[in-house]
Amino acid sequence: MRDDAALWDLLLGPTDLDLGAVAGSMSSSFAADGSLILVVDHAATALVVGAADPPGGTAEPALRIPLGYGVTGLVAQNGRSVRLDSDSPRNAAHRQLMSLAAGQSVARMCVPARGLSGQVVAVVSVHRGLPHPFAEAELQRAQRLVDVLGLRLHAHQLRQATHGHRSERDRLIAHAISVQEAQRRRVAGDLHDGVTQALVSLSFHLAAAEVSLTGSPEPASSTTEAQLQIASARQLAALAYDETRAAISGLHSLILDDLGLVAALESLTHAVPQLDIEFRAAPDERLAEVPDHCAAVLYRVAQEAINNMVKHAETPRGVLSIRRVGDLVVLEATDDGVGFDVRSVLAGSTSSAPAEHFGLSSMAERCALIGATLRIDSVHGRGSAVIVELPLSADR
Ligand SMILES: Nc1ncnc2c1ncn2[C@@H]1O[C@H](COP(=O)(O)OP(=O)(O)OP(=O)(O)O)[C@@H](O)[C@H]1O
Ligand SMILES: [Mg+2]
Incomplete structure (x- = not known):
């Protein structure tokens, strides 16, 4: 040998x-x-x-x-x-x-x-x-x-x-984190421009009211002045309250926690008075099988799709639907608005300035994280559709 x-x-x-x-x-x-x-x-x-x-x-x-x-x-x-x-x-x-x-x-x-x-x-x-x-x-x-x-x-x-x-997972996580950071920046901006400005004015009006009550030699006029300042302060307090609620609902949905996915989706359609959004959900207890983290993703995708209808679609109507097709949960948000070129928008959002338009890429990232497929169809002059298919197999 x-x-x-x-x-x-x-x-x-x-x-x-x-x-x-x-x-x-x-x-x-x-x-x-x-x-x-x-x-x-x-x-x-x-x-x-x-x-x-x-x-x-x-x-x-x-x-x-x-x-x-x-x-x-x-x-x-x-x-x-x-x-x-x-x-x-x-x-x-x-x-x-x-x-x-x-x-x-x-x-x-x-x-x-x-x-x-x-x-x-x-x-x-x-x-x-x-x-x-x-x-x-x-x-x-x-x-x-x-x-x-x-x-x-x-x-x-x-x-x-x-x-x-590992590289694919690292890439996904990195992108998810950067999207999350962009959202945090946006919330910080909302809080700064809305709530803190209102609070600064509020304390100014309260200080002025205090001066009016204590420092004026003529009690009658100082009371009127103080009442005016306090009325302004109350308006600002209400504004700060609304701004804070809006910022919080951008971060987390309490309705989703309390009433579940279908009710939370329906509430989204009522939150935009400027659009008439029809809501369709076949009564199906199998929708209750959607895990919580997947429900949060479907909710966020629907929320962004509706935001986009309001901001970009230029139509008074839209439809939001959720249904079960076999082992799939299918969420659809459609409008009959102006439409857009999906490919060029998506190509742009991955390159130059992702923080400027991160709604669609954030949808894609969220769906990828839970193993759902996302399709965005749009035709100029005919409208747009966002379709998510979430498989609910036993081994999820
Ligand atoms: N329903 C729609 N109808 C018409 N155009 C749309 C619609 N949805 C998205 N678009 C187009 O796609 C672009 C990208 O949307 P995307 O949600 O990623 O960003 P955005 O809405 O501009 O900003 P952001 O979501 O980050 O606040 C929009 O600027 C718009 O031109
Ligand atoms: Mg958007």
């Missing part, structure tokens, strides 16, 4: 798996003319070249063997290794990678590499010139090496997939 120490070092060593070096080492360990490591692609439909010895240049990306097709594709599909005393693959890129002249045949062995749960993740194909067939003992030795290669390849793929998920 040959010494496979170099191969084991490559397969078990602490450094990243170097497939090119493994292919080269397989060739020399089996006194072969060449080796191919063919990896099952992401869609699990075909084998593509992971590494070739000798390197195949442009033939490497050109080779794609559907699972179940030809000798190698069959090994990938049924997971059984094969030895062929004489073989001549038909695929031109495959032949080029094996440096085969026209009509030339070679001895081959094709060995499946399995992942953690036994699925084939790659096939290692080793070949040498006739008449030097591979012995059964060589096939078994190759299988032992390739078993370890399969586990390392699979571990590497899992690490890459985890990395991909």
Whole structure:
């Protein structure tokens, strides 16, 4: 038996798996003319070249063997290794990678590499010139090496997939936080411009009333003056109260907590007297299955869709509806207003100044966080529709 120490070092060593070096080492360990490591692609439909010895240049990306097709594709599909005393693959890129002249045949062995749960993740194909067939003992030795290669390849793929998920999750969270920050800034602005200004004026009028009551030599006129100041102060107190309530309802819905999603959605349609919004909700106790955090998202999306109708649609009418379609909860907010170019608005909101128009992107982020799909349809002159579909599967 040959010494496979170099191969084991490559397969078990602490450094990243170097497939090119493994292919080269397989060739020399089996006194072969060449080796191919063919990896099952992401869609699990075909084998593509992971590494070739000798390197195949442009033939490497050109080779794609559907699972179940030809000798190698069959090994990938049924997971059984094969030895062929004489073989001549038909695929031109495959032949080029094996440096085969026209009509030339070679001895081959094709060995499946399995992942953690036994699925084939790659096939290692080793070949040498006739008449030097591979012995059964060589096939078994190759299988032992390739078993370890399969586990390392699979571990590497899992690490890459985890990395991909993590980046996507980080991106989503970062965007969600920036949207939240923008909302906080807006609330801070509302409180500053509305409530604090009203409170400053309120204390001014109260101070003036106090001066009128205590400092004037003529009691009759000072009382009238004080009454006027107090009336102004009361108006400002009412204004500050309204402003504060408006700012709070922008942050959190008490109706949603107290009466549930359907009542909270209906209350939104009454909160905008300038629009006549029809509310449709089929009586369906299955709507009560919507988890609280998803209900909060549906409520916020409906609220923003109605805000947009008021601000942009230029129509007196709209419709808000919620219904259950199988395992989906479907929320729709539609208007027959001026419409807009959804694609260019969304493209703009991700680039230059997201804080200026963050309503639609905030809807999209909220929906993505709860696994709901968001569709925004709009046609110039015909109106707009915001449609959310929330799957309510058992494993949510
Ligand atoms: N129902 C609608 N009818 C017509 N145009 C709309 C409608 N909804 C959105 N738009 C257009 O899409 C743009 C982006 O909407 P978005 O809600 O993201 O931002 P905004 O409403 O301008 O600002 P924000 O929501 O951040 O206060 C709007 O400026 C408007 O041009
Ligand atoms: Mg908006």
